[in-house]
Amino acid sequence: MNPRPLTNISILLVEDNEMNTLLASAIIQGTGAKVTEADNGMDAVQLLRNRPFDLVLMDLHLPVMDGFETTKYIRKNLSQTIPIIAITANVVNGEEERCIEAGMNGFISKPYTEKDLLDKIATCIPFKNGIAEKITSTATTAPASALYSLSFLEDVSKGNRNILQQMVLVFTEQVPLAVTQLKIAYNNHSFGEMYAIAHRIKPDIDNLNITSLKDNIREIEVFAEQKKNGPVLKNLIVDLDITIQQVVRELKVNILP
CATH class of the missing domain: 3.40.50.2300 (Response regulator)
Known part of the structure; x- marks a missing residue:
C-alpha cells in the first residue's frame, strides 16, 4: 500500500x-x-x-x-x-x-x-x-467576456432584448450544426464544402467578436481553398469546435431565456 x-x-x-x-x-x-x-x-x-x-x-x-x-x-x-x-x-x-x-x-x-x-x-x-500539497491551478477558465462580445448585436437590436435573443438563438442553433458539417466534410476530404461552410460562418464569428476564432476560421478557408490537408487543418477544426461549444454554452446560460 x-x-x-x-x-x-x-x-x-x-x-x-x-x-x-x-x-x-x-x-x-x-x-x-x-x-x-x-x-x-x-x-x-x-x-x-x-x-x-x-x-x-x-x-x-x-x-x-x-x-x-x-x-x-x-x-x-x-x-x-x-x-x-x-x-x-x-x-x-x-x-x-x-x-x-x-x-x-x-x-x-x-x-x-x-x-x-x-x-x-x-x-x-x-x-x-x-x-x-495542493498545487495552485494554472489552467485558465475563459470568462464569457473573453470568449465573445455582444456589442455589435446589441447595437443592431437597439436595446430590443427579444431581437437580441432571436439573433443569439439563431447562432446557437445554426453554427454548431455548421461546425459538425465542417468536420464531416473534412473527414470526407470535401474541400469545396469545407470552404463554403467556413465562409458561411465567418460573419457569425465576427458578429459575436469571437476573437480567438477570427484568424482560425480564415485559415480554415485558405487551407480548404488550397486543398491542403494535414494536422494543422485538423487542429484548427478541433479548436473551432471546442470554442463554439463553449460560446454556445455561455450564451444559453447568460442570454437565452
Whole structure:
C-alpha cells in the first residue's frame, strides 16, 4: 500500500475504457484524492476550462481527440504547467518520446499496479511531511467576456432584448450544426464544402467578436481553398469546435431565456 496520501488533490482521469476507469478511480480514491472522469479529449478540455485540477491522467487512444491532440491543446490554450501523465496499453518504440514532445510529464503503461500508478503520480505532485500539497491551478477558465462580445448585436437590436435573443438563438442553433458539417466534410476530404461552410460562418464569428476564432476560421478557408490537408487543418477544426461549444454554452446560460 502506497503511504502517500493525496487528500484534497483533484485529478482528472481521461479514459474511454470503463474497466480501466473503474480500476484507476478505485486506486486514486483510496488515497483520498477526488477523481473526475472524462471519456474523450474534448470533454476533458471543457472540464479543464471550467474547473481547476491538480493533475491529469490521460489515456493516449481516445475518441474525438486523442491524448496527444488533447495535451497539445491544453498546453497551447489552457495551462503550460498542470501535470499530465500519459496512460497507454501500447508500448511501442518512440511513444514515450511523443508523449514528452506533446507536453506530458510522465508515462505509464497498462496494466499497472497500484504502486506503479501512485508512484508515478507522486513524481508530479509536491509532498510536505508525507502529505500531498495542493498545487495552485494554472489552467485558465475563459470568462464569457473573453470568449465573445455582444456589442455589435446589441447595437443592431437597439436595446430590443427579444431581437437580441432571436439573433443569439439563431447562432446557437445554426453554427454548431455548421461546425459538425465542417468536420464531416473534412473527414470526407470535401474541400469545396469545407470552404463554403467556413465562409458561411465567418460573419457569425465576427458578429459575436469571437476573437480567438477570427484568424482560425480564415485559415480554415485558405487551407480548404488550397486543398491542403494535414494536422494543422485538423487542429484548427478541433479548436473551432471546442470554442463554439463553449460560446454556445455561455450564451444559453447568460442570454437565452
